Amino acid sequence: MGIVYLRPDDGDAFRQALRVVRQRADVPVVFGGQVADGSVRLSEFAGMRTAALKGLRVRAEAGLGGQVLASRRPGAVQDYRSAVTISHDYDAPVLAEGISSVVAAPVTVRGSVRGVLYGAARGAFPLGDRVLDTVVDATLHLAGELTIRDEVDRRLRLLDVVEADRAVPRDGMASEEVRELHAEFRAIAQGLDDAALRDRLHRACARLAHLTAARDYVDAPSLAQRELDVLSQIALGCSNAEAARRLSLRPETVKAYLRSAMRKLDVHTRHEAVVVARRWGALP
Template identity: 65%
Template sequence: MRPDDGDAFRHALRQVQGRTDLPLLFSGQVRTEVVHLSQFLGARTAAIRGLDVVAGAGLGGQALARRRPVAVADYRSANTITHDYDAVVEGEGIRSIAAVPVVVSDSVRGVLYGASRGAAPLGDLATDAMAEAARQLARELAIRDEVDRRLRLHQLAATDRGLPRDRAATEEVRHVHAELRAIAHDVPDDALRDRLLEASRRLAGLGADPEPEAPSPLSPRELDVLAQVALGCSNAEAGRRLSLLPETVKSYLRGAMRKLDAHTRLAAVVTARRRGLLP
């Protein structure tokens, strides 16, 4: 169920592109101490496509080894980096360049690059935008990792208890769906929040057959509350998880039941699942 992390890296590059005038942006994910360059915006040649940058070599290799941003105003004359990739860099016409690592739980998962073809330093606006994009990307990767970890643990626990894997996985999907929605409302970044809510929507649709293009009749908060109720939470428990007062939870729940034409909490959950609103 995990989306392609490459898409998340490309989204991070587009965030930087929207905030700066950098003509060249690219990135790569890290595997076994090597940055595999795979996402590009503004590349003129194929020189850097598919390049593998090893730890400690070049600018990206330094960012990987040091786990902090590094930059040079003129790559050709810089004496603070190795020049293993000079031919590739010159082929693309790169002069000024910065590399920012994406760090998740003290591990570098990738590197974001921003470059210009002039010799002037990139400036604070560009480097700050890259650093913020790297932080947001790290948060998203951490969330994806946690979802994967919980699914694996639940499957292992289900095996130990002799429960069917399908049943155990379904229950864990429901927990993950509810938690994603709860996390989304604490995320300040609108784009990341929308992506988390979209991921929860996709989880809700697994195995369901909702009406094509049928919009949800529930408000986002009504769906948040119903997702917690579906896990067996009381109004007070749902309120604690969603930072809402119990009376507010009760109000949202009443609204959800009315819109779903359900007379009980259980009936509302069953109807929501049948319509693909909950997993």
């Protein structure tokens, strides 16, 4: 049975995106939330003076956020109270917070809106294009993060299916697919800032390696994560330059990690390094 690894809370990613907006655009109020059941639930806030907007569900087409949700396009109003381009379903909580100017942008992943980020100001402080551009940039970065998490989930589900079937031969097409999956996991993990998600991928890589290991070795050489990153690419037949490109490293850095791994494995060629790493269960 496969081990269940919980996906990191996407709310953390939304909060980080809002922090970036507030810092880069110097906007006094930021908030947002994820889409569930066709509406945006406002759950992340910074700069608020009241709890009026906390937990509010914004329906499609209703208010600025609902308009953004329905159209999948960013929007803005410079004077919320008198704006004629949006509905005023949420005047009470918005005006209770004193918000006068607000921008919003959708977090769109593969054509589906997964959330909305807002930037807002109080009083006579209209928000310009720079703030909207910053919010849009933050949604694009957040969408990229969610896309990676979705792909990790998809591939981990695939791994669970493979483990359940226990039908991974030691050679042939299936073994190559497992090795390619292992190398892709390591390449994705190498570029992640999210430590929890990176650790999750490394654990998945260990599971893949153990699928084809003859048995567990308690005295196996301890290879660093970057050394395993490089060996996983070499195992696919990549040159040092190709491995460097896949891992976003310099070719000289790849060579250094490869030399270090060869020394730990007590081998003299890259081919031997892959063979011995597989024998020890470090690679699939």
